[in-house]
Amino acid sequence: MVEPDYLKFDTLSLHAGQEPDPTTGSRGVPIYQTTSYSFVDTEQAAGLFNLEQPGHIYSRISNPTVAVLEERLAALEGGVGAVCTASGMAAFHLACATIMSAGNHVVASRNIYGGSHNMLNLTMPRFGITTTFVDPRDHDAWRSAITPDTRVLFAETLGNPGIEVLNVPVVAEIAHEHGLPLMLDATFTTPYLMKPIELGADIVMHSVTKFLGGHGIALGGVVIDGGRFDWAASDKFPTLSQPYDGYHGISFVEEYGHQALSMRARAEGLRDFGAAMSPANAFHLLQGVETLPLRMKRHVENTTTVIDFLEANDAVSWVSHPSVSSHPDHELAKELLPKGAGAILSFGIIGGREAGRRFIENVQLASHVANVGDAKTLVIHPASTTHQQLSAEDLAAAGVGEDLIRLSVGLEDPEDIIADLARALRASQKG
Amino acid sequence: MEVKFQEATVNLATGGVKVDTAQPPVLLVHGAGMDRTVWSQQTRYLAHHGFAPMALDLPGHGKSGGELLSTISEMADWVADLIHELDTGPVRLVGHSMGSLISLEVAARHPDVAERLILMGAAAAMPVHPELLGAAERNEILAPQLMTAWAHGTRAHVAGNPTPGLWMRSGCQALLERAADGVIYNDLAACNSYEAGDIAGRIACPITVVVGSEDKMTPPKATAQLVAGFQEVDLRHLEGVGHMMMIEAPDQIREIMLSALQ
Missing domain, CATH: 3.90.1150.10 (Aspartate Aminotransferase, domain 1)
Known part of the structure; x- marks a missing residue:
């Protein structure tokens, strides 16, 4: 039987996202310790700012070292794209802020990291986003907590600190029955132990600081876009499906389809909130991911x-x-x-x-x-x-x-x- | 933009801008199981460089409604009718893979609507591996996986996406996974049964063909057989690039398109 000749997980851990540096031949990932990038000419600059062509503008939005880590983590999770952030909490906020607005609602597992609980329970309500917490094992509770304003279901692959295992396929099905995405914090499992996207999750986030880095010397977070959720199937996600004045009326779903979340999270979220990962931290975290x-x-x-x-x-x-x-x-x-x-x-x-x-x-x-x-x-x-x-x-x-x-x-x-x-x-x- | 056509909605990506009817229209046609977003690295650029791009979703693909069309000829006739409906006049037609076959047939069968062709991942025949066809018929995930594996060059399987943070392999597989049941099989079967015949003798408009040296779906040898029939072809080679050249080498494709479309 013929099979896809994909590079395997261990190989991707070492190689995904990086080619030897085209200028120096550097085999290791260089640290591009720079804030900004010289434009070829005004036309290219305009094209970059207008999302007409890809490339780096300013390291708050993207950076070549960070991009290697992003591509590698997307590869390991099987996501269509990834956006790295200054910390795991920044990743959680970036994902929430990209798909939700005031008046929206979250259904979340009650057995999550204290920081995530605080953000949902105390901080987000100040911005008009409320949360109902449920027992992650109680599938009826997930269903009954969903309201017309709900925009995402959120849990951890392994709960904190009781190490509850989330039944990802079941909770994903509940989310999808209601036209909602399932977002998971997979920090405790890493893609080595579980690939949530293959099990039905739509957005995966990590505190890269933890097992992915492994050395405890650098902070970082990541949002990984599964690319399978249809953001345009309803009117629930206007940030992705409707024209956005921030880029002259672009609709991210219309132009980027399955990569809409990745593109909007970077183009708006990193641009405006600015919780970018530093290139030095990306370098340190890459050393961890390799092993x-x-x-x-x-x-x-x-x-x-x-x-x-x-x-x-x-x-x-x-x-x-x-x-x-x-x-x-x-x-x-x-x-x-x-x-x-x-x-x-x-x-x-x-x-x-x-x-x-x-x-x-x-x-x-x-x-x-x-x-x-x-x-x-x-x-x-x-x-x-x-x-x-x-x-x-x-x-x-x-x-x-x-x-x-x-x-x-x-x-x-x-x-x-x-x-x-x-x-x-x-x-x-x-x- | 969405238009009503033959009692169904047809979706076309226009680069995030309203179609400028004063600019030369460019219609972009995607490949098997895919949709308009395969052109996401080109449409917005073209829209801001003097063209009116329209990357369409074929019937039953992406955000377009309507019934699937089961042969390349039917798809070509539908595209020609759509061009008439859009009332743009003759278009520059850009096709990828199955879209290149459709574009060839549009130019051959309806010369009044196509004034230039740009073909990527093109061949005179596109026989499909029987195990891929079987997996597609059974709607197995193996079909998107095999297509993704074979559609990218060696480099794209490791790295090289110029758009920061995007991972090409999963991008392609996810796009194909989003196709409704039956779509991939319908398209692959259409490609598999297509016979170009003397297509070159039926096409009068200028033609540009782009070939990737690592294209396993439409290998350079197969593209050469197609090109050999034409007396004059603008042939462009991309070294180290596979079948998904618009995504694997978006900068080079933009340059080629800009020069060929002028």
């Missing part, structure tokens, strides 16, 4: 080893990770995440808040930081950090108990990770 398949495989292997240890430890009351048979989404994870359900898990420590504090203060190898997805093992107590802005009610709804420790398993030798956790767990019980 993504190797690192994610090791992350998953180490996570399995750590889970086995925690489940057998007397100081641990529960372990939550989709690979654990008691996890509510264990079977779904086997179906949607055959390579593994990521390297972030949570567990309950016997002794509650005080024991949690002693555990955090006694880890030595693991780092106590507000981050996940680093090559190094990270720990945090969400109730006092990432989710501390949430009310007690919202904390409970998000499944964040006071005994909950979130662990992002790194790439160290698993014996060293376990030795560190064992020492800290012993210390946690000596209150």
Whole structure:
């Protein structure tokens, strides 16, 4: 049987988006540390500004180093295009601002990153965009929360911090039944573990800062356009389907069709909001993406080893990770995440808040930081950090108990990770 | 813009500007399973460089309504009738792949509506791999995948999109995936059964043919067979470029179009 001779994932991780520099022959991606680009002549300049021809104008809108990362991430996700941003939160805002306006409504999973929850719950209402939060496993709740003003369904591929697995095909079908796109934050899975677009998602965003970069040295975000959603099928998305005065009446759907979201997000969103990724950060993040398949495989292997240890430890009351048979989404994870359900898990420590504090203060190898997805093992107590802005009610709804420790398993030798956790767990019980 | 034609809506992309009837009209015809957006790197440029481009969605494609047309001849007659309906006078006709066959037949069957041809990914015959045809008939995703794999040159499979952030491979596959069931098969079957015959002897207008050195769908050898029949052809070669040349090499295609359309 004949098959498409596409370059494979590991190859794209190394090569997609880059050719050796045509001027110098540089094999590595050069850092184009420049704000602006010389125009050939006034006609070319006018053409660039008027979207008549592609090219770089100013690094807030596009930059050659950043463009390599954008093309590479789009390739790995199977998207038609990508727009990189200064952070994951900037990517989330860019996607929302590109497809929505005042009066619109979001249906979102309640089990999402605290920063995303804040933006939807507290900040966006100031601009007239409201959100209804639902249990991501309750498919009837997704349906019933949709109103005539709803414009997008939003969730994380793996919830935070309970690591709920989103049934992407089902929620995508619910969205599409209502003529709406499904937007997913796929930071915890990366395209190595799951390709949400192939499962039905329409927009994928990442905090590139996390597993994609992997080194914890550079911030970045990305919005990836699946290219399969029909923005012109209804009058719900006028920013994409109607003429835009910002470029002399252009309709992005009419001219760019399946790439309308990518084009508008850059041409308007980066131009006007300006949350651009720096070329130096793009360079650093590219170094991480090159080894993504190797690192994610090791992350998953180490996570399995750590889970086995925690489940057998007397100081641990529960372990939550989709690979654990008691996890509510264990079977779904086997179906949607055959390579593994990521390297972030949570567990309950016997002794509650005080024991949690002693555990955090006694880890030595693991780092106590507000981050996940680093090559190094990270720990945090969400109730006092990432989710501390949430009310007690919202904390409970998000499944964040006071005994909950979130662990992002790194790439160290698993014996060293376990030795560190064992020492800290012993210390946690000596209150 | 949308026009009502033969009791259906026909959609044409005009580069984001109102059609200027004082400018020379250029009608752009897409290939199998695709739509007007394959010309997105050219239409807006042409609209601001002295032409009135109209990149059409064939019936049942993109945003156009109407029933699918099952042969190249039927498509050509429909295009000719549309040109009459638009009342633009003779047009410069630009076709890609299946669109190049349609353009050839328009010029041959309706010489009054085509004053110049620019063909990309053109050949006198377009036999389709039986496994691709079968996958298309079954509406399998394999069909868009195979077409995408074969439609791009080596470079385009890695990088090289001059539009920052766009990924060519998925762009092509997503476009084909958006086609309604039956559309790709209809078009591929039309290409597969097309026989040009003495097409060169039936065409009098000037013709430009653009060929990509890495075109696997209409290889240079197949294009050469078509070109050989014409006494005079403006033949342009693009090195390292595949079948989707308007997207793989948009700057070069814009230059060729601008010079050939003058």
